[in-house]
Structure formats: C-alpha cells, structure tokens
Amino acid sequence: MQGKFLVIEGLEGAGKSTAMAECETQLAARNIPFIKVREPGGTPLAEQLRLLVKAEHSESIAPETELLLMYAARAQLLHNVVRPALAEGKWVLSDRHDWSSQAYQGGGRGLSEKTLGALAEIVLKDLKPDLILYLDIDPAQGLARARGRGELDRIEQEALSFFERTRAQYQKLAAAADNAVTIDAGAELAVVTGSIRQALTEFLTRSC
Template identity: 40%
Template sequence: MSGKFISIEGIEGAGKSTQLQFIADYLRSHGKQVVVTREPGGTLLGEEIRQVLLKPTDQAMGEDTELLLMFAARSEHIKQVIEPALKRGDWVLSDRFVDATFAYQGGGRGIDEQRISELASWTLQGCHTDVTFLFDLPVAVGQTRVEQRQQQKDRFEQEKQAFFERVRICYLARAKAEPQRIKLIDASQSIEAIQQQLSQHLVQLVDNAAL
C-alpha cells in the first residue's frame, strides 16, 4: 500500500507550523505512520542549502541561483526522504513543496513559469502531492504576525509587502487552477476554526485512502 503526500503552503505569518503539528497528530491518531519534513531542507544537504537560502546577507543572491538551489535541495529531498517513505506506505507531511517555488520564485521574483515547470518536470519525475493545504490570509496580517514574533527575520521575511502580495496572488491562482488538489484554508480565522476546517478535509482523505 502506498502512502499519501501532503504539503502545506502559505505566506509568512499564515500559521503553518501550528497546523502542521495538528495535521500530524490527527493522522497518527488514525493509525498512520507520518514523516514530517520541510523545504528547503529535509536532508543533511538540504538543511545546509536552507541555511544559504535563508541567511540574511548584504550580498544579493541571483534569482536563477536561488531557483536552482531550491530544486537542488528538492531533488535530494525526494530521493532520500519522500519517495522511500511513500514506498513504505508512510504518509509524508511537508512544510512547503513545489507550489512554493512557483509562488516565491515565480510570483515573487518574476521568474517565468515555464522555466520553473521545466525544472519541476526534470526534478520531480512524477512526484506530486495528493493534497496541498494553502493557508491564506491578507499580507498585512501575516506581516504583523511576523513582527510580533520578535525574532530576526530571515532573507525572505525581509522582503517588502509588494513581494508577498505577488506571492499570494500566485498561490491563489494555483488554488483556483487545481481545486481538487489545493484546499484553500482561511488562515485569518481562529486556530480552532482552522482546525475544524482541516478536520473536514482530513477525514475525507483518510476515508478515501482506506477504500
């Protein structure tokens, strides 16, 4: 029996980390073996690439360099973590996957979608999520939440509001284009309301997997 692959997406401040744990706990309570991972990261090399990508620096990183590093980390992630877990029948839960690249490097940076699609086709080789939860909220709300953390911002968190507006637009466009896979979650709700909405999707996913 093959496992299921779930990813969660959203702009900064959308509350992904809180809901990631809720989803993992829900699936485990229903007898699923769950591998929780993240992008960029998930492997030793991937985590090293993550540090390069997120570390604030005075020297700007080229857009193509950023894009290629994302896919380099993802290639390792798929081969070392995701595919082996799915073959074992485990469920994989990843904090971001390829939709993030289309949103951040495509929407945010302005890299042509076709170029990203070509890299995705070469790198993913058929690996795709069964369902993606997109936690959506107004950019201004997300930025306020990030400020309230009182932590040093990483390289992406330091971007201007216009950047995140473009990222959000791209995310919403992808959700509209693939409504069966991408489930839109109103992340401006209370934590309890969000989890109730998630539960409705998860019970259906678990039930369908049992058929």
C-alpha cells in the first residue's frame, strides 16, 4: 500500500515545529509507520545545499540561483528518501515542500509561474501531497517570534514587504487547493494545536 505525503507550510514563526510534533503524536497513536523530513535538506547533499541557501555570501545570490538550489535539494530528497518511503507504505511528514518555492521565490522574489512550473514538472513529476497544513500568520508577528529564537538567516533578514508578498502567494495557493487546510497560526497555542489536531483527525478518518 502506498504511503501518504503530509506537508506543513508557512512563514517563519508560524509554528511549523509545533505542527510537526502534533502530527507525529497523532500518527504514532495510530501506529502508522512514518518518517519526517525537512526542506531544503533531508539528505547529506541536500543539507549542504540548505547551508548554501541560508548562509550570507560575499556576492548577491540571484533569485534564479536560489530557486535552482531549492529544487536541486528537493530532487535529492524526493529521489533518495520520500519516494522510496512512500513506495514502502510509510507516511512522510515534511517540514516544507514545493509551496515554499512558489511562495518565497515566486511571490517573494517575483519569479514567473512559467519558470516555477517548468522546474516543478521536472522534479515533482506526478507527486502531490495528500494533505497540506498551511499555517497562516501575519509576517510581522511571525518574524517577531523568529527573532525570539535567535539570529536570523539570510532569507529571514529580508524586508517585511518580501514576506507580505510571500504570504499573499501562500494564501492564493491555499485558496485554490483541494488538498490543503488553512490554520490560523496567529491564535493562541492551544487553539492552533486544536485546529491542527482536528484537521489531521479528519484526514486520518478518511484515509485509514
């Protein structure tokens, strides 16, 4: 039996780690075999690409370069980890996936849908998440949370307007998707956790 592909998406400070932990708890409670991954990253090579993307450099990184690095890391993860796990019947719980590229490099950087679509077709092929939990948060609130965790990386240091464009693209994607649930990540933690649990429970009821 093919496994299921669950993805958590959202801006910095949206609470993706909390959502991942709640999903882990729900899957474990039902004895569902699963693995968890993150993007960019998840394999030795993909983790090196993650460092390249997030680090400061002595030269400016072109939006196209950033995008290609993201998709290179994604290709490695899907080929070496995600697709084999799904084929074995395991569920895959992913911290970010393709929506991040569409939101950050598409909405935030302004790269065209044509460019993003061409890369997605090459890398994703027929793969589509079974469920996307989109954690929606005001960028200013999310960035304040991120600053509270420590030093910001290169992308997290972008101007607020960048994250506003990124959020707008996320919202557009969520509104058009039939496999996504939007969670109000700006609410109190107990409320957010409850919303995640409800969405996942409904999905599990349909799937198991």
